[in-house]
Amino acid sequence: MKASASTLFRGSRNFRTLGEWLNHAVALYDQHGLAVGQVASSPHDEALYLLLRTLDLPLESPASVLRRKLTPEQTDQIKDVLAKRILDRTPAAYLTREAFLGEYRFYVDERTIIPRSYFLEIIPGQLDDWLPKDLRPKRVVDVCTGSGCLAVLLAHHFPETKVDAIDLSADALAVAQINVEAHGLEDRLRLFESDVFDSVPRARYDVILSNPPYEPSAHVDAMPLEYHREPRMSLDGGKDGLVIIRKLLAQARERLQPHGIVMIEVGGLREAMDKEFAALDLHWLHTHDGADCVCVIHAQRLRAARI
Ligand SMILES: C[S@@+](CC[C@H](N)C(=O)[O-])C[C@H]1O[C@@H](n2cnc3c(N)ncnc32)[C@H](O)[C@@H]1O
Known part of the structure; x- marks a missing residue:
């Protein structure tokens, strides 16, 4: 059965924090066999990067950022970006329009x-x-x-x-x-x-x-x-x-x-x-x-x- 946005987010109604969404994202990367390696070396690192960037949070945020409660708008932003990453297989860097080589940041697109x-x-x-x-x-x-x-x-x-x-x-x-x-x-x-x-x-x-x-x-x-x-x-x-x-x-x-x-x-x-x-x-x-x-x-x- 082909996945749709609604199947991706089934069971997420009670998620409140960024950490819950991160865990869910990592599980989705795994279930859908996403390939990482273009911007990070593990599903966890890529999903964390993608969620922090989507919410405009610093990449060097402390671990406590995962306890942060999300607003409904932020939840929608996360669903939107995960749907593009998982259903369209758009690489994370094309979603964020950036990539890093060490400390240097570069603009990228398709x-x-x-x-x-x-x-x-x-x-x-x-x-x-x-x-x-x-x-x-x-x-x-x-x-x-x-x-x-x-x-x-x-x-x-x-x-x-x-x-x-x-x-x-x-x-x-x-x-x-x-x-x-x-x-x-x-x-x-x-x-x-x-x-x-x-x-x-x-x-x-x-x-x-x-x-x-x-x-x-x-x-x-x-x-x-x-x-x-x-x-x-x-x-x-x-x-x-x-x-x-x-x-x-x-x-x-x-x-x-x-x-x-x-x-x-x-x-x-x-x-x-x-x-x-x-x-x-x-x-x-x-x-x-x-x-x-x-x-x-x-x-x-x-x-x-x-x-
Ligand atoms: C592996 S990418 C490397 C891009 C960049 N140097 C990097 O490390 O991210 C190879 C590049 O070679 C370019 N390319 C392909 N054929 C070429 C050719 N015959 N002459 C010059 N550039 C070419 C492609 O457009 C692509 O941008």
Whole structure:
């Protein structure tokens, strides 16, 4: 039987507090098999986030907020947002129109993928180790920028550096523009609509960074509904997932400074990458959860391998 809003909220008439609604929401996430992972790692954390945001309460509220009694209007707001999340499978970030990477907040909507990337860990923690000591990068680029989130992280990490950001989707770039302005980076961060580097004016970069679409098409077909709410071109890397990565690596050599590096996040493609690009001797960066799916390649290596 297909669920309706009335079946979702059966038995909720006596709920008075935010905590009761949170418990109910978590149970509904479970019953309806909702996929989390776009904004939080558990149904509890996502539902708490969604309810606090819906009621305009601070995300860092103390636990006592759960004892808060709700007004009838607040109860209606919660029912409304849970119906959209559960019945329409709208991702939480599209309902709240925001997503966080660490401390940084980004505007998002259905025109772009919801930010989630290991570069949140790698940019502040490891990127500098791969550049010549004391180098102040002049120019870096984020290829496949989506909401612009990683370009913005790069701009914050390198406060004097010019940052370019590329995406093939004009829709995604419209969202990126909102984020560039929200972070006050209009003077330093340029957006380009381009198929990888095809339409980007010639320039040599100290860092080429990319979190490209890398899922094999058949994987995307099998993903939970929430992921089908995101633009398919954000996820789909072609039959074997490698289509955009191949193009990026083929163009990277001509775009790098002699001391430059490429860093690419590749999801589950590590083995396929090691096989196809054995000549590049890829180095995989360690990340806290052991995913280790971001590789780094020096410009010299690209040149030596004639890629
Ligand atoms: C996985 S998303 C990453 C977005 C963002 N960097 C992030 O980490 O949230 C990949 C992005 O690549 C863009 N894209 C897909 N094909 C492209 C291409 N051929 N050239 C440039 N960008 C492309 C998509 O529009 C999407 O925004």
